[in-house]
Amino acid sequence: MIQANIPSTQTFLKEIIVRSTTPQGMEWLQQKTELLSSENAKDKDLFLSFSAAPRFVGKSPLQLTDQDLQKAEELREGFNPSAWSAAQAARTLLLLSLPHQDAKAFQRRVETLFSTADMGELVALYGSLPLLPHPELFTERAAEGVRTNMGDVYEAVALDNPYPADYMTEEAWNQLVLKTLFVGKPLYRIYGIEKRSNPELARMLSDYAHERWAAGRPVSPELWRPIGPFIDETILEDIKKLFAHPDEVQQEAAALACAQSNFVPAKELLDQHPLLKNRLESGELSWRLIGNKTLALQ
Amino acid sequence: MNTNNMLLIDPHVHMTSRTTDDYERMRKAGIVAIIEPAFWLGQPRTEAGSFKDYFSSLVGWERFRASQFGIKHYCTIGLNSKEANNEALAEQVMELLPLFLYKEGVVGVGEIGYDDQTKAEDKYFRAQLELSKEVNLPVQIHTPHRDKKAGTIKSMEVCLEHGIAPDMVVVDHNNEETVKDVLDRGFWAAFTIYPNSKMGNERMVEVVKKYGSERIIVNSSADWGISDPLSVPKTASLMLERGIDPEDVRKVCYQNALDSFGKSGQMHESDWLTPANVDQREKFSDNSVLRGGQTPVVGDINTSGELDSNIVR
Numbered sequence: 001m002i003q004a005n006i007p008s009t010q011t012f013l014k015e016i017i018v019r020s021t022t023p024q025g026m027e028w029l030q031q032k033t034e035l036l037s038s039e040n041a042k043d044k045d046l047f048l049s050f051s052a053a054p055r056f057v058g059k060s061p062l063q064l065t066d067q068d069l070q071k072a073e074e075l076r077e078g079f080n081p082s083a084w085s086a087a088q089a090a091r092t093l094l095l096l097s098l099p100h101q102d103a104k105a106f107q108r109r110v111e112t113l114f115s116t117a118d119m120g121e122l123v124a125l126y127g128s129l130p131l132l133p134h135p136e137l138f139t140e141r142a143a144e145g146v147r148t149n150m151g152d153v154y155e156a157v158a159l160d161n162p163y164p165a166d167y168m169t170e171e172a173w174n175q176l177v178l179k180t181l182f183v184g185k186p187l188y189r190i191y192g193i194e195k196r197s198n199p200e201l202a203r204m205l206s207d208y209a210h211e212r213w214a215a216g217r218p219v220s221p222e223l224w225r226p227i228g229p230f231i232d233e234t235i236l237e238d239i240k241k242l243f244a245h246p247d248e249v250q251q252e253a254a255a256l257a258c259a260q261s262n263f264v265p266a267k268e269l270l271d272q273h274p275l276l277k278n279r280l281e282s283g284e285l286s287w288r289l290i291g292n293k294t295l296a297l298q
Numbered sequence: 299m300n301t302n303n304m305l306l307i308d309p310h311v312h313m314t315s316r317t318t319d320d321y322e323r324m325r326k327a328g329i330v331a332i333i334e335p336a337f338w339l340g341q342p343r344t345e346a347g348s349f350k351d352y353f354s355s356l357v358g359w360e361r362f363r364a365s366q367f368g369i370k371h372y373c374t375i376g377l378n379s380k381e382a383n384n385e386a387l388a389e390q391v392m393e394l395l396p397l398f399l400y401k402e403g404v405v406g407v408g409e410i411g412y413d414d415q416t417k418a419e420d421k422y423f424r425a426q427l428e429l430s431k432e433v434n435l436p437v438q439i440h441t442p443h444r445d446k447k448a449g450t451i452k453s454m455e456v457c458l459e460h461g462i463a464p465d466m467v468v469v470d471h472n473n474e475e476t477v478k479d480v481l482d483r484g485f486w487a488a489f490t491i492y493p494n495s496k497m498g499n500e501r502m503v504e505v506v507k508k509y510g511s512e513r514i515i516v517n518s519s520a521d522w523g524i525s526d527p528l529s530v531p532k533t534a535s536l537m538l539e540r541g542i543d544p545e546d547v548r549k550v551c552y553q554n555a556l557d558s559f560g561k562s563g564q565m566h567e568s569d570w571l572t573p574a575n576v577d578q579r580e581k582f583s584d585n586s587v588l589r590g591g592q593t594p595v596v597g598d599i600n601t602s603g604e605l606d607s608n609i610v611r
Contacts, residue, residue: 051401
């Protein structure tokens, strides 16, 4: 279990919120965090302050330095608030102020917020999952988040969020990766994309590529990233097809996928493309580069 | 037959019952913002959970859907008068309201008021007026179809009895018979241009000619019945055509809606004046408004303001 230290996280959040809100906003937030941390706080206090946060704290984007981002990473591996607003950080702070000795009571309150949330609240709730106490209680909720059709909400759970990689079952994880491709969002922003790759996912992705080819639709070159380590005789045929593709970025993806494989025929296939192999070895090719190129083409 | 590219607001429309074609046509006709009041769904709900999910969809999915067409979606939240008559259920719905009234984009308590003018309707109307005071939000009042004039006057008297300022209350579904009483008391007077059962827009033109544009608001109340989500643009166009001053048209089809519901602090002109930036690519191919094979719209949606016919009778 991975658990961020709650008092340190609270201190960090306050430090970054103060730069993007007014003194009045900060005072309101301080008052509400104190109220919510007391044992006699009512459900209604939580519901109203959680909803009202943007009215008092505002929705300005957080002003983060590289140091802040490094601090975030130290607090919780993969925690990346670079796309967060002041309101989102404030809502996270409110959640972290709740008493949580009674795990079931804590879960019930958070689930009530989820079940009545507006879009901004959903973004904050899903984004907060890796920081919350009792993170293991929210795996089903995270899987539900992947089923959303609201773009911002999907990004909050699936992208730049370490929760799925750390807590989701393989089944849910595979759906997340497949859906991210399906909705045209970048795979490189999925935390743990390589760590959680698995043979079943490789099969699903290869099937998906075949389905797209059959329909005459483009296939994102990022699709081959989780496949690389699982190249076998069947998938090798896909990779050959990529090397023969007229788009350079598809050939680059083929080379990167082969480089991740221990399958001898894949290594031999890469040897047949010395130019690409050179660029690989010089460090010029990376999945990040492929991701950026793909986004630019959309 | 044109609105001269005027910006328009439809402050009463039930988009949950409408299609994406409607959103597209509304945006093309110049509608930049809409307000969706919580109401009944054509048949009574039997569980409080149905209300919870309905309210959630008003602040969630429906708002998202509107955004994909460059339309800002706001809503009012309340227990409608018809369903207030199921008291056991009404009690549970009242418990839900505080969860939603502070959500982003909730611009009022509504639509509430009287339908059959029963005791139960009166009880929950008053309870929600008290709630609106507590959260300092405008009130959107549905006036009854039957015994309309008496019901309208009673609605306003009850508001005053509860100490609600008239300029915090939009009285809806007015007609030639009720408008004077509403304006004289200082309330906002909204008119629904709805074929057959409510106002036609030729009558609306005459109302504005007679009473001017102060505190008068035009809406469509388009829903699951035979109704017209282009009522506001058609009425704006007809008013211009029949010689009403463009500034007056702007007030009744845009500014007054903003000034009244803007008192919530949740609705600002800047919400839609910043470039539309409709990017359907951002959105979803899976169960989204875009299905395979459709070309996403990127950038500003082209607003023509042109309509085939602008009469609603």
